Amino acid sequence: MLDDATPPAKEKAKGAPRHGGHRDRLRERAAKGGLGALPDYELLELLLFRSVPYKDTKPLAKDLLARFGGLEGIGAASHEAVEDVVARSLGYQPGKATRAVALDLQLIFDVTRRIAREPTQKRTVISSWSALLAYVRVALQHEPREQFRVLYLDKKNQLILDEVQNRGTVDHAPVYPREVVRRALELSSSAIILVHNHPSGDPTPSRADIEMTRQVVQAGLHLNVEVHDHLVVGRHGVASFKQLGLM
Template sequence: MPTHRPIPHHAGHRERLRHRARAAGLTHLPDYELLELFLFRSQPQGDVKPIAKALLTRFGSLAAVLAASVEELMTVRAEDTRGRVKGIGVETALDLAALHEVAQRVAKEPAIRRPVISSWTALLAYVRVALQHEPREQFRVLYLDKKNQLILDEVQNRGTIDHAPVYPREVVRRGLEVSAAAMILVHNHPSGDPTPSRADIDMTKQIVQAAKSLSIEVHDHLIVGRDGVTSFKQRGLM
């Protein structure tokens, strides 16, 4: 007699999930199912639900999953109902990283189409998407022209979980190279708390003084954390 293979528990799951997404809309899906829909494309066979849930468990949130590096994503492992362990390959990791890059560019568009100072809400939205879930400290500078329009958004340094080295002379030298009239300093606190440290305050003062001597204005220094964004100017720190 012919033997029949047992039907996998996930058989038909993909089409059922796609049908629910079409019928009720993507906004009604929980985060792990939204991830599943995306993983279907890079993993055309098999059950991806364990992987989606493992990603959220490992990184803590959907935003943090997308902000993870390719190397970090590839460390994630999940076990299916048959006890088989499955991981994320470089193709899937690149797909997820690309999705984060798309989100950053979409958030950046409103901030660069108008003078940055007049589109402050859009700027804050952009820096939060870019840095809110970065696992390591990153220091970047937004260089602006005389009309306060963005010339360049450049990562100056990446560091550890609590420190990114900053060299005031390099920050200002780069401003001269791109003919900037002003700049906005931005960095993140991976701890989640955007409160400025003493080192942050001292470093900002050094950059402001160096920039002033060359007629470059520092509009603000923004610190991004999971708990929000702190503006040095609003706090009277510069």
């Protein structure tokens, strides 16, 4: 963790925090029972101990979870939004200390995303359906704006690249079918998986989603680029065009 999250001088001058006993007890309980036994707010408390050495981190942990709806929501939130909660909860003025705490949290969640992505990058995507679903949910489930991505695959269905093609508004991300296929040719990709999210939470494909997918499939047919599937990610699940019989 960063050591730059320096609290105001008057707090630092008080010496060791009075909540040290609580921290020791929580660490001991985590060590004995395992991290999996802790509720989300206590797990977040533990993560915040090093970032916030002179304050009780329980209120901040609970404020973050309440504001963003859960751990994944915190991970998907913007730096500015997280820093705002940190400042309000700790009673700090926005500045070096609050930026450092927000950055610590972003580092933790970005590492989590990369860990989730590794199985997809190392194994055949099509034969590892559960890993693929886990990855797209971590990447997009709590994105506040619509994002369109393409997973480019080689002849063995190994992932060549996961690329963000476009970011849009809360309900629209423009997609250009020819650009998607052109990029596949640049990467020597023979197959692709389309992925985008619905910030509304409902993964049900829209008419626009269906028409766009049809256009990409048609563009790919002429250049021998196969569209394996189109996944729509929402907070309530992932919809597969192939499973729904839409392609």
